[in-house]
Amino acid sequence: MPRLFGTDGVRGLANGEVITADFALRLAQAAARVLRDPEGTEGRRPVAVVGRDPRASGEFLSAAVVAGLASSGIDVLDAGVVPTPAVAFLTGEVHADFGVMLSASHNAMPDNGIKFFAAGGHKLPDAVEDAIEAVLGEVPERPTGVDVGRVTLMEDAGTRYVRHLLDAVEPRLEGLTIVIDAAHGAASEVSPEVFRLAGAEVHVIGARPDGLNINDGCGSTHLEVLQAAVVEHGADLGIAHDGDADRCLAVDADGTVVDGDQIMAILALSLKDHGTLVDDTLVATVMSNLGLMQAMEAAGITVVQAGVGDRYVLEEMRRGGYSLGGEQSGHVILLEHATTGDGVLTGLMLAARVAETGRSIADLAGAMTRMPQVLINVKDVDKHRVDGDEGVRAAVTQVETSLASAGRVLLRKSGTEAVVRVMVEADTHERALASAERLSVVVRERLAL
Structure with a gap:
C-alpha cells in the first residue's frame, strides 16, 4: 500500500x-x-x-x-x-x-x-x-x-506574522518599486502590506482571491503576467508567490526570470558578506543547477546537497546547523528567521539586498550562470526499478562519459506518480535536450509497465 x-x-x-x-x-x-x-x-x-x-x-x-x-x-x-x-x-x-x-x-x-x-x-x-x-x-x-x-x-494572526517579517528586514526598501503577484492565494493581504511597511512602492497583481482563482494563470507557476507588469510599471523587480506563499521567484527590471537557484546565490553571497552564512555553507537539492555549484565554489562557499523537498533541505540544515538552504522552485529557508520555506521573507531579503548594494537584481543574479537544463518526465513506468536496471545504468554512464565535466545526469523517481524524471545539464541546450531524450527512450523501453 x-x-x-x-x-x-x-x-x-x-x-x-x-x-x-x-x-x-x-x-x-x-x-x-x-x-x-x-x-x-x-x-x-x-x-x-x-x-x-x-x-x-x-x-x-x-x-x-x-x-x-x-x-x-x-x-x-x-x-x-x-x-x-x-x-x-x-x-x-x-x-x-x-x-x-x-x-x-x-x-x-x-x-x-x-x-x-x-x-x-x-x-x-x-x-x-x-x-x-x-x-x-x-x-x-x-x-x-x-x-x-x-x-x-x-x-491577530496576520498582524503577528507581518511584525515578525518586518523585524527581519534590514535595510529599509525606500526607493524601490516592486510588483507583487500573490497568486490569488494566502499572501494576498500580508505580502503587499509588509513590502509597503518596509518602505517600497508596491504594485499588486493576483491579490483578489475568491476561493476559485488561486494559482489560476498567475503566481510562481505562471510568471508571464508578472513579467509584463514589471516592465509596464518600470519596477526594480517583481516577486511571485504560490498559493500558500512558501515559495518566491523573482523577475528583474527587463522581465527576465530569476529562479530559486539564482535567489539562493544572491542570498548566500549576502549572508557571507555579513558573516552570517554558517560555515560558509549553502544547502541545495540534487536538482539545483550546476551553475549554482560552480558559482558557490568560486565564492568559497560549500554546497551540501539534499534530497528533493524543502523538508529534506531543512533536515540537512538542522543536522549541520546551517543558516541557508532551498530549492530551484523557490522554496528558500532562512533558518535565522524561519523554520520552513517562506516566500514573503525571501522576497523581502532579496529586495533588501538590492537596496543595500544599489545594484540591480539582474546584476546580482549574474553571480551565477545557469547551465542549460532539460527535464523530461517519463510516465507510466515502473519507477522502483530505475536504480537497479542494468540497461538504464549503462545508458546513464554513456551520457555522463560524453558530457564529462561539462554537464551531469540525474534520474529521480516521482514521490507520487509512476514517473521517472530525467534531468540532464550540458554546455548547450541542444546537447542537454538530445541527451535527455536519448535517456528517456531507454527508461521508457526498459521500465515500461
Missing part, C-alpha cells in the same frame, strides 16, 4: 477519493493522538494552530480538521487564511503543540492538502508521519464535558 504522506503532507483532489471532510476529521484525530504532549504543558490542554489558503474546499476541510482536533481534547487557535510559513511561525510563537495547514500549495484550485508542523514550527519527520498514519484507522479518543477542546479565532 502506498504511503499516505508525500513530500509535503497529504495532497489530492478535494472531495475526491482521499481528501474528504471525513478523512480530514479522522486525520486530525490521529494527529492529535501522536502530536499532543503526553506530559502536558504548565497544566494546560494541548494547543494547535490551524490555518488555510483561500481555496473554496479549505472552508469545509479546515472545519473538519478543527472539529477533529477539538473533539480529541485539543484547544484550537484558528488563524484563518494565512500563508503556510505563518502557521509555522505562529506555532512556535504561541508555544503550540503543533500546527496544521490546509493547502495544496502551487496546485490548481480543485486540489487541497493537509500538512502538519511539530512544536516549534518544524515539519514532521517521516517517522512521525508514519505514526499518524498507523493510528488513522483506530478508534479516536473522545473526551467529554470540560475535557473537549475549545476553538478560538486568532484575530
Whole structure:
C-alpha cells in the first residue's frame, strides 16, 4: 500500500477519493493522538494552530480538521487564511503543540492538502508521519464535558506574522518599486502590506482571491503576467508567490526570470558578506543547477546537497546547523528567521539586498550562470526499478562519459506518480535536450509497465 504522506503532507483532489471532510476529521484525530504532549504543558490542554489558503474546499476541510482536533481534547487557535510559513511561525510563537495547514500549495484550485508542523514550527519527520498514519484507522479518543477542546479565532494572526517579517528586514526598501503577484492565494493581504511597511512602492497583481482563482494563470507557476507588469510599471523587480506563499521567484527590471537557484546565490553571497552564512555553507537539492555549484565554489562557499523537498533541505540544515538552504522552485529557508520555506521573507531579503548594494537584481543574479537544463518526465513506468536496471545504468554512464565535466545526469523517481524524471545539464541546450531524450527512450523501453 502506498504511503499516505508525500513530500509535503497529504495532497489530492478535494472531495475526491482521499481528501474528504471525513478523512480530514479522522486525520486530525490521529494527529492529535501522536502530536499532543503526553506530559502536558504548565497544566494546560494541548494547543494547535490551524490555518488555510483561500481555496473554496479549505472552508469545509479546515472545519473538519478543527472539529477533529477539538473533539480529541485539543484547544484550537484558528488563524484563518494565512500563508503556510505563518502557521509555522505562529506555532512556535504561541508555544503550540503543533500546527496544521490546509493547502495544496502551487496546485490548481480543485486540489487541497493537509500538512502538519511539530512544536516549534518544524515539519514532521517521516517517522512521525508514519505514526499518524498507523493510528488513522483506530478508534479516536473522545473526551467529554470540560475535557473537549475549545476553538478560538486568532484575530491577530496576520498582524503577528507581518511584525515578525518586518523585524527581519534590514535595510529599509525606500526607493524601490516592486510588483507583487500573490497568486490569488494566502499572501494576498500580508505580502503587499509588509513590502509597503518596509518602505517600497508596491504594485499588486493576483491579490483578489475568491476561493476559485488561486494559482489560476498567475503566481510562481505562471510568471508571464508578472513579467509584463514589471516592465509596464518600470519596477526594480517583481516577486511571485504560490498559493500558500512558501515559495518566491523573482523577475528583474527587463522581465527576465530569476529562479530559486539564482535567489539562493544572491542570498548566500549576502549572508557571507555579513558573516552570517554558517560555515560558509549553502544547502541545495540534487536538482539545483550546476551553475549554482560552480558559482558557490568560486565564492568559497560549500554546497551540501539534499534530497528533493524543502523538508529534506531543512533536515540537512538542522543536522549541520546551517543558516541557508532551498530549492530551484523557490522554496528558500532562512533558518535565522524561519523554520520552513517562506516566500514573503525571501522576497523581502532579496529586495533588501538590492537596496543595500544599489545594484540591480539582474546584476546580482549574474553571480551565477545557469547551465542549460532539460527535464523530461517519463510516465507510466515502473519507477522502483530505475536504480537497479542494468540497461538504464549503462545508458546513464554513456551520457555522463560524453558530457564529462561539462554537464551531469540525474534520474529521480516521482514521490507520487509512476514517473521517472530525467534531468540532464550540458554546455548547450541542444546537447542537454538530445541527451535527455536519448535517456528517456531507454527508461521508457526498459521500465515500461
